[in-house]
Amino acid sequence: MDIPAVPAKVDPDALTAVLDGRWAELRAGVRAQMSAEEFRDPVELDIEAHRAQVLDQLRELAATDRPALGFDRAYGGQSDIGGSVVSFEMLGLGDLSLMVKAGVQWGLFGGAVQLLGTERHHEKYLQRIMDLDLLGCFAMTEHGHGSDVQDLHTTATYDPAAQEFVVHSPDPGATKEYIGNAARDGHAAVVFAQLVAGGDSRGVHAFFVPIRDGSGKPMPGVTIEDCGRKAGLNGVDNGRLAFDHVRVPREALLNRFGDVAEDGTYSSPIESDGRRFFTMLGTLIRGRVSVGGSAGSATKRALTLAIRYGEQRRQFKSPDGDEVVILDYLGHQRKLLPALAKTYALHFAQEELVAKLNDIAPDAPEEEQRELESRAAGLKAANTWHATATIQAAREACGGAGYLSENLLAGLKADTDVFTTFEGDNTVLLQLVAKGLLTQYKEHFEDLSPLATARFVAEQLVGAVLERTSARKFVERLTESDDAEVLFDREWQLRLFEDREEHVLDGVANRLRKAADDPFGVFNAAQDHVLSAGRVHVESLVLSAFARAVDACADPEAAALLSRVCDLYALSAIEADRAWFLEHGRLTASRSKAVTAAVNELCAELRPHARTLVDAFAIPAQFLAAPMLRD
Known part of the structure; x- marks a missing residue:
C-alpha cells in the first residue's frame, strides 16, 4: 500500500482555507473584529469590571449584522442558522464569557422566543432582542432539577377570570439556578414551567416573564440573587430567579406547540404530552x-x-x-x-x-x-x-x-x-x-x-x-x-x-x-x-x-x-x-x-x-x- 509522503513544508493558509470551509468569509469577519482592542483577554479584571467589559463587547457585536444571522428575515434577521452557530463558535477563540453571554442573549433567549413563540411574540420582541434593546435570560434549570427538565417544579397556572398565568416557585428546589444575564443585566426571561389549565397539568411550556422594571428593580413577586464568583466565566452575570405568584398575560405563553384559549381550553398540534415536550426541546439544539x-x-x-x-x-x-x-x-x-x-x-x-x-x-x-x-x-x-x-x-x-x-x-x-x-x-x-x-x-x-x-x-x-x-x-x-x-x-x-x-x-x-x-x-x-x-x-x-x-x-x-x-x-x-x-x-x-x-x-x-x-x-x-x- 502506498502511503503519501508529507511535503517538507505546507502553507498554513491552505489548511486554514480547509478548516474555515463553507462559512470562511464569516470566520474571517469575526477574526477581524476580535482583533480590535476592545476584545482583549480579561486576565486582571475583577468580577464587576469583567461583567461591564463583556456587556460593552456585546454591544460592539450588536452593532454588526451577526446577531441577526439566526433570526428570520421577516423580522430583520438573515435566516442563516449555520452562520449564527459558527459566529458563536468563533467567539470561543477569545474570552469565553463573551461567547456565553452572546449565546444566552441571541441563542437561548432570542432563539426560544423565535422557535417556541408565534407571530405575536416575534413582532413584539425579536428586533429588540437582536438590537440589545431587550436583554434576557433562559430560565430552565432549577436548583432541584437540571437534566430532568420534564419534572421541573415551577408552575404556570391559568386564571380564566383574569386571563393571566400565575408563575410560581412552590418550593426552594424550584428556584431557577445558574441563569445567565439574571444577576445584573436581564430584564425578561423565558421561563420553563409546568402549564396548568382547567385543573390539568399539560407538561413543561415556556413563558415570557418580565423580571425587572425600567429602573432595573425586580418586578413584584420576582426574587433575584447573584450566584457570585464562579470557577470561571465570571464575565457572565449568573443569577437565581424565584417567583411568588407572578402574574403575566395569557399571551405570555410561547404558544407554537401549545396554547390556552381565553376560557382555559388547552390545544396543541401535538397530541402526546411527551412528544410535544421533546419536540419543543429539539428546536433548541x-x-x-x-x-x-x-x-x-x-x-x-x-x-x-x-x-x-x-x-x-x-x-x-x-x-x-x-x-x-x-x-x-x-x-x-x-x-x-x-x-x-x-x-x-x-x-x-x-x-x-x-x-x-x-x-x-x-x-x-x-x-x-x-x-x-x-x-x-x-x-x-x-x-x-x-x-x-x-x-x-x-x-x-x-x-x-x-x-x-x-x-x-x-x-x-x-x-x-x-x-x-x-x-x-x-x-x-x-x-x-x-x-x-x-x-x-x-x-x-x-x-x-x-x-x-x-x-x-x-x-x-x-x-x-x-x-x-x-x-x-x-x-x-x-x-x-x-x-x-x-x-x-x-x-x-x-x-x-x-x-x-x-x-x-x-x-x-x-x-x-x-x-x-x-x-x-x-x-x-x-x-x-x-x-x-x-x-x-x-x-x-x-x-x-x-x-x-x-x-x-x-x-x-x-x-x-x-x-x-x-x-x-x-x-x-x-x-x-x-x-x-x-x-x-x-x-x-x-x-x-x-x-x-x-x-x-x-x-x-x-x-x-x-x-x-x-x-x-x-x-x-x-x-x-x-x-x-x-x-
Missing part, C-alpha cells in the same frame, strides 16, 4: 451545537499556546551539549500531538453537524430530526470532554508557566470546565445517543428516564438494533496480516470502528432484553455498557467525517498532511481502547504493539508540522499574547 464548537475553539487556543511554548522552551542537554527543545521529546509530543489530531477530527465532524443543522428542512421527517439531535448530543459531549482533557494536558506541557494566569491556560481551564455539564450533562447526552441507536426514536418513545428507557426496550425486544455487516470479516482478514502498513489503510480503520460500534450495541441490546422483570435494575446495571455504545458511535462518526474532509481537500499538499493527522487520530483512538480490541479479538498482541509503534512514528513525522497545524487555526494574535511566548 443550536445552543448545544454552539457549546461544542466553542469548546473546540478553546481547545485550539490551548494547543496553540502549548505547542508554540514547546518549540522554544529547552530542557536538558543533548550529547552535543545543546539543550533540547521540549517538543522534540517523544513524551511531550505524545501529550500534545494526538490531542491536536483529535481536535482536527472533531472540527470536521462539527462542520458537518452545523451544515446538517443549517440545511435540514423545517418539515423534515421526525427520524431525520432525531438523528440530528442525537449527533448534536454526542458531539457536544465529545468536544467538551476533549477540551477538559486537552487544556489540562496543555497546562502540564507548559509546566509552571502554564499555571500563571497571565499565560492564559489557567483561565481557559476554568472557563471550559462547566461545558461538560451545561447545555446537557455529558453522561446524560451519551445515554441519549445510545437510546437513539437502540430505538431509532420510535414515535411513542417519550421519556428520558432510565425506567422508561428500560421498559420501552424490553417491550420492543430491541427491534431496532443495527444489522451485522461485512465489517467484522474485513477487519479479521486484515488483522491476520503481518503487514504493518495495514494500520494506515483508511478502510481498515473505518471498518474497525464500525465493527466495534456494532458489537457494543448488540451487547447492550442483549443485556436489555432481560429487562422485563426488573427494568430499572437491568438498565442501571448496564449503564456503563450503554455509555460505551454512545461513545464508540461518536468516535466512528468523527473518524468518518475526518476521512471525508481529507478526500474532499483539493490542495494535494494540505491533503497529504491531513491524511497523516487523520491516521494519528484513528490509531491513537485505537491505542486508547486497546483493551477492548484485544479482549474481543480485533487485534492480536503483536498488532496491538504495532499500533503503539505507529503512533510514535506519526508523532515524529508530524513534529515538524506542529506549528503549521496550530497556525492554521488563525487565532487572533491578541489571544495568544502570553508572556511565556515572549521569552
Whole structure:
C-alpha cells in the first residue's frame, strides 16, 4: 500500500482555507473584529469590571449584522442558522464569557422566543432582542432539577377570570439556578414551567416573564440573587430567579406547540404530552451545537499556546551539549500531538453537524430530526470532554508557566470546565445517543428516564438494533496480516470502528432484553455498557467525517498532511481502547504493539508540522499574547 509522503513544508493558509470551509468569509469577519482592542483577554479584571467589559463587547457585536444571522428575515434577521452557530463558535477563540453571554442573549433567549413563540411574540420582541434593546435570560434549570427538565417544579397556572398565568416557585428546589444575564443585566426571561389549565397539568411550556422594571428593580413577586464568583466565566452575570405568584398575560405563553384559549381550553398540534415536550426541546439544539464548537475553539487556543511554548522552551542537554527543545521529546509530543489530531477530527465532524443543522428542512421527517439531535448530543459531549482533557494536558506541557494566569491556560481551564455539564450533562447526552441507536426514536418513545428507557426496550425486544455487516470479516482478514502498513489503510480503520460500534450495541441490546422483570435494575446495571455504545458511535462518526474532509481537500499538499493527522487520530483512538480490541479479538498482541509503534512514528513525522497545524487555526494574535511566548 502506498502511503503519501508529507511535503517538507505546507502553507498554513491552505489548511486554514480547509478548516474555515463553507462559512470562511464569516470566520474571517469575526477574526477581524476580535482583533480590535476592545476584545482583549480579561486576565486582571475583577468580577464587576469583567461583567461591564463583556456587556460593552456585546454591544460592539450588536452593532454588526451577526446577531441577526439566526433570526428570520421577516423580522430583520438573515435566516442563516449555520452562520449564527459558527459566529458563536468563533467567539470561543477569545474570552469565553463573551461567547456565553452572546449565546444566552441571541441563542437561548432570542432563539426560544423565535422557535417556541408565534407571530405575536416575534413582532413584539425579536428586533429588540437582536438590537440589545431587550436583554434576557433562559430560565430552565432549577436548583432541584437540571437534566430532568420534564419534572421541573415551577408552575404556570391559568386564571380564566383574569386571563393571566400565575408563575410560581412552590418550593426552594424550584428556584431557577445558574441563569445567565439574571444577576445584573436581564430584564425578561423565558421561563420553563409546568402549564396548568382547567385543573390539568399539560407538561413543561415556556413563558415570557418580565423580571425587572425600567429602573432595573425586580418586578413584584420576582426574587433575584447573584450566584457570585464562579470557577470561571465570571464575565457572565449568573443569577437565581424565584417567583411568588407572578402574574403575566395569557399571551405570555410561547404558544407554537401549545396554547390556552381565553376560557382555559388547552390545544396543541401535538397530541402526546411527551412528544410535544421533546419536540419543543429539539428546536433548541443550536445552543448545544454552539457549546461544542466553542469548546473546540478553546481547545485550539490551548494547543496553540502549548505547542508554540514547546518549540522554544529547552530542557536538558543533548550529547552535543545543546539543550533540547521540549517538543522534540517523544513524551511531550505524545501529550500534545494526538490531542491536536483529535481536535482536527472533531472540527470536521462539527462542520458537518452545523451544515446538517443549517440545511435540514423545517418539515423534515421526525427520524431525520432525531438523528440530528442525537449527533448534536454526542458531539457536544465529545468536544467538551476533549477540551477538559486537552487544556489540562496543555497546562502540564507548559509546566509552571502554564499555571500563571497571565499565560492564559489557567483561565481557559476554568472557563471550559462547566461545558461538560451545561447545555446537557455529558453522561446524560451519551445515554441519549445510545437510546437513539437502540430505538431509532420510535414515535411513542417519550421519556428520558432510565425506567422508561428500560421498559420501552424490553417491550420492543430491541427491534431496532443495527444489522451485522461485512465489517467484522474485513477487519479479521486484515488483522491476520503481518503487514504493518495495514494500520494506515483508511478502510481498515473505518471498518474497525464500525465493527466495534456494532458489537457494543448488540451487547447492550442483549443485556436489555432481560429487562422485563426488573427494568430499572437491568438498565442501571448496564449503564456503563450503554455509555460505551454512545461513545464508540461518536468516535466512528468523527473518524468518518475526518476521512471525508481529507478526500474532499483539493490542495494535494494540505491533503497529504491531513491524511497523516487523520491516521494519528484513528490509531491513537485505537491505542486508547486497546483493551477492548484485544479482549474481543480485533487485534492480536503483536498488532496491538504495532499500533503503539505507529503512533510514535506519526508523532515524529508530524513534529515538524506542529506549528503549521496550530497556525492554521488563525487565532487572533491578541489571544495568544502570553508572556511565556515572549521569552
